[in-house]
Amino acid sequence: MAKSVLVIGGGPAGLGAAKALGSLGIPTVLVEKEDKLGGRPVIEDYHTLIPRKMKPDQVIGPFVSDVQNNPNVDVKLGTEVEAIEGEAPNFKVKLSNGDTVEASAIVVATGFQHFDPKRKGELGYGIYPDVITNLELEQMFSREGKLYRPSNGELPKRVAFVFCVGSRDRQLGVTNVHCCRYGCALSGLQGTEIREHYPEVDVFCYYMDVRTYGTWEYPFYWEPQEKHGVRYVRGRIAEITYSPSDGRLRVKHEDTIVQRPSEVPMDLVVLVLGMEPSEGTKKIAKMLGLAQDPDSLFLVPAEEAASNITSNKAGVFIAGACKGPIDIESSIAEGEAAGAEAAAFIGAKVTA
Amino acid sequence: MAIHERSLVEPERVLRKERLVIDGVDVSGDWNLVILPRVIEDYDLDFLDEVLKQPEGKTILQCYQCSYCTASCPVHNYWDERYNPRHFIYLARLGLIDELQKRADVIWRCVSCHKCTHRCPKGVLVEETLKAILKVMSKKGLIEEYPSKKFDTFFLEAVFEHGRIEDGELLFGWIEKQGYQVFKDPILKKPIPFLGGTPEWLKQLAVKPIKSMNIDFLILNAKHMLFHPKTKNWNKFKQVLRKVFDEEGVSLAH
Numbered sequence: 013m014a015k016s017v018l019v020i021g022g023g024p025a026g027l028g029a030a031k032a033l034g035s036l037g038i039p040t041v042l043v044e045k046e047d048k049l050g051g052r053p054v055i056e057d058y059h060t061l062i063p064r065k066m067k068p069d070q071v072i073g074p075f076v077s078d079v080q081n082n083p084n085v086d087v088k089l090g091t092e093v094e095a096i097e098g099e100a101p102n103f104k105v106k107l108s109n110g111d112t113v114e115a116s117a118i119v120v121a122t123g124f125q126h127f128d129p130k131r132k133g134e135l136g137y138g139i140y141p142d143v144i145t146n147l148e149l150e151q152m153f154s155r156e157g158k159l160y161r162p163s164n165g166e167l168p169k170r171v172a173f174v175f176c177v178g179s180r181d182r183q184l185g186v187t188n189v190h191c192c193r194y195g196c197a198l199s200g201l202q203g204t205e206i207r208e209h210y211p212e213v214d215v216f217c218y219y220m221d222v223r224t225y226g227t228w229e230y231p232f233y234w235e236p237q238e239k240h241g242v243r244y245v246r247g248r249i250a251e252i253t254y255s256p257s258d259g260r261l262r263v264k265h266e267d268t269i270v271q272r273p274s275e276v277p278m279d280l281v282v283l284v285l286g287m288e289p290s291e292g293t294k295k296i297a298k299m300l301g302l303a304q305d306p307d308s309l310f311l312v313p314a315e316e317a318a319s320n321i322t323s324n325k326a327g328v329f330i331a332g333a334c335k336g337p338i339d340i341e342s343s344i345a346e347g348e349a350a351g352a353e354a355a356a357f358i359g360a361k362v363t364a
Numbered sequence: 365m366a367i368h369e370r371s372l373v374e375p376e377r378v379l380r381k382e383r384l385v386i387d388g389v390d391v392s393g394d395w396n397l398v399i400l401p402r403v404i405e406d407y408d409l410d411f412l413d414e415v416l417k418q419p420e421g422k423t424i425l426q427c428y429q430c431s432y433c434t435a436s437c438p439v440h441n442y443w444d445e446r447y448n449p450r451h452f453i454y455l456a457r458l459g460l461i462d463e464l465q466k467r468a469d470v471i472w473r474c475v476s477c478h479k480c481t482h483r484c485p486k487g488v489l490v491e492e493t494l495k496a497i498l499k500v501m502s503k504k505g506l507i508e509e510y511p512s513k514k515f516d517t518f519f520l521e522a523v524f525e526h527g528r529i530e531d532g533e534l535l536f537g538w539i540e541k542q543g544y545q546v547f548k549d550p551i552l553k554k555p556i557p558f559l560g561g562t563p564e565w566l567k568q569l570a571v572k573p574i575k576s577m578n579i580d581f582l583i584l585n586a587k588h589m590l591f592h593p594k595t596k597n598w599n600k601f602k603q604v605l606r607k608v609f610d611e612e613g614v615s616l617a618h
């Protein structure tokens with residue numbers, strides 16, 4: 013039997029890997045536990061993606077159809093990995109559908125999950141209907157095509173974004189001390205979309221730092237502010253309350269520039285969620301004995317490796333958000349690189 | 365109720381009533397004192413819109429609060445820390461009016477050196493933006509006509525008349541405008557500030573530069589004060605300028 017590669021996870025990173033492997037002519041098995049390929053952005057209906065302002069179907073869609081149409085790639089939806097035995101290049105993998113796969117190398121692309129905002133009780137999520145997550149805002153746009161306050165269906169006069177919810181926060185323990193990397197930029201884009209469609213709605217971003225790193229600085233920080241009038245206020249929201257007298261929320265914080273406490277009225281409050289390793293990532297790490305960050309439990313590359321897709325286990329490559337917060341394009345690129353590395357590992361050669 | 369550490373509470377936040385009745389109960393004398401909280405309860409978002417409407421205020425949204433401007437500003441560095449161009453921009457953007465008003469005594473103190481504008485890494489026209497903020501404040505009646513505006517008007521009037529300013533006349537004229545008795549020579553009615561009832565420091569202010577002035581320059585200045593040369597074709601320019609002033613609602617004494 014020809015040597016084959018197993019890719020675990022069908023999100024942007026796993027798709028990048030499967031596409032690269034398939035186009036190199038290597039027999040590939042892609043295992044995805046949901047019944048759809050595309051990862052969080054597709055499964056959860058993100059609306060518009062940073063940084064190109066395109067839809068998930070436009071960005072990830074071509075990878076999905078490429079992988080599905082490539083005869084070298086065997087896509088197994090609704091399937092999970094149950095057990096992995098042996099070492100490279102002779103992994104024996106038991107799947108939840110009863111199949112066994114013999115793989116010479118493995119690409120792990122099991123991704124992340126969203127922070128559960130109920131863990132920050134003071135922010136009122138699950139108590140006040142008008143406190144929503146940024147994921148729910150994406151879905152409001154993509155599924156319902158309009159902006160409204162869940163409490164009464166009306167257009168909010170003011171929307172507040174609360175940065176860093178479930179990120180950079182030792183109160184949650186050591187597990188969530190990292191920065192989510194996408195949150196500031198996505199809020200800039202969501203704020204812009206609100207202002208473009210509803211110029212009468214005022215948008216506020218409450219921040220400690222604005223981390224729109226690299227080339228994202230202008231399109232996702234300064235355009236929202238200079239061109240679209242999104243307002244940035246410095247201070248971390250410490251509590252969200254509700255005032256029955258006017259039916260509006262209050263965001264409590266100290267404006268650290270003015271050095272005064274503030275309790276300003278808002279109609280819709282959007283929590284910008286952090287990223288945690290998915291259950292799948294934690295499970296596979298155990299099965300394969302992959303190194304994890306002791307605090308966050310994200311996968312970490314081998315210490316001696318210069319490339320961050322090389323794991324501590326021979327023949328196992330790691331790509332995308334299973335290693336920590338990352339954007340879609342980088343996840344795809346890491347997947348492609350992991351695919352190529354896996355191909356090199358099993359000794360595939362280009363033949364004329 | 366007594367406040368034990370009264371020094372900790374700004375006087376404007378302490379409300380005391382001679383008679384206070386709450387829910388029909390007379391609480392005068394005991395519970396008649398209220399301390400207002402420091403909490404910001406809302407923004408005045410209209411303020412920023414007004415600033416953005418001013419031609420000088422268009423760059424206010426570009427600021428990222430780095431404080432390059434304030435670090436460079438002579439007024440902040442050598443005079444009063446409460447004069448802080450970066451901070452004024454922040455307050456104006458959120459419409460924190462009471463905070464701006466707290467600084468009404470210093471906010472007009474810009475000496476227009478333009479260090480801030482030249483150095484701002486975000487391309488904010490800082491000096492201009494501050495003028496726009498002042499303009500909106502006085503338009504909305506949030507600040508009394510600020511003293512520097514009087515000088516600006518005086519300066520503008522001098523330019524408007526002749527197309528140029530005479531340093532000497534501007535200085536002496538301004539001193540006179542401040543209400544100081546300035547001695548004038550009886551024939552040409554020109555002010556001679558080092559005679560008469562002018563205070564000593566003002567006399568020094570006038571005498572010192574004259575003493576150290578190059579003689580040709582001194583004669584030139586004196587000649588200009590006597591004959592008032594105008595900029596070439598000034599009368600035509602003046603007509604245009606008048607039109608612009610009329611359109612923008614600028615009023616001068618002339």
Ligand SMILES: Cc1cc2nc3c(=O)[nH]c(=O)nc-3n(C[C@H](O)[C@H](O)[C@H](O)COP(=O)(O)OP(=O)(O)OC[C@H]3O[C@@H](n4cnc5c(N)ncnc54)[C@H](O)[C@@H]3O)c2cc1C
Nearest residue numbers: 021023024025045051052061062123124292332333339340
């Ligand atoms: C609200 C929000 C908005 C975002 N918006 C953007 C944006 O606009 N632009 C951008 O670049 N990035 C954005 N991101 C980041 C983006 O979601 C990630 O970069 C990207 O999803 C990472 O891709 P991935 O393939 O590594 O992981 P995932 O998308 O998490 O995909 C992992 C896949 O693996 C599957 N899986 C997990 N465990 C197993 C298992 N044991 N067996 C089989 N399958 C398994 C999962 O079902 C999933 O399909 C956003 C993130 C959030 C939270």
Ligand code: SF4
Nearest residue numbers: 176179192193195196
């Ligand atoms: S990207 Fe922005 S919102 Fe997300 S954790 Fe970092 S600073 Fe906070």
Ligand code: SF4
Nearest residue numbers: 427428430431433484
């Ligand atoms: S230098 Fe420019 S960007 Fe920096 S605080 Fe001043 S106005 Fe703002």
Ligand code: SF4
Nearest residue numbers: 437474475477478480
């Ligand atoms: S122009 Fe005004 S605000 Fe700017 S540096 Fe000079 S004095 Fe300060």
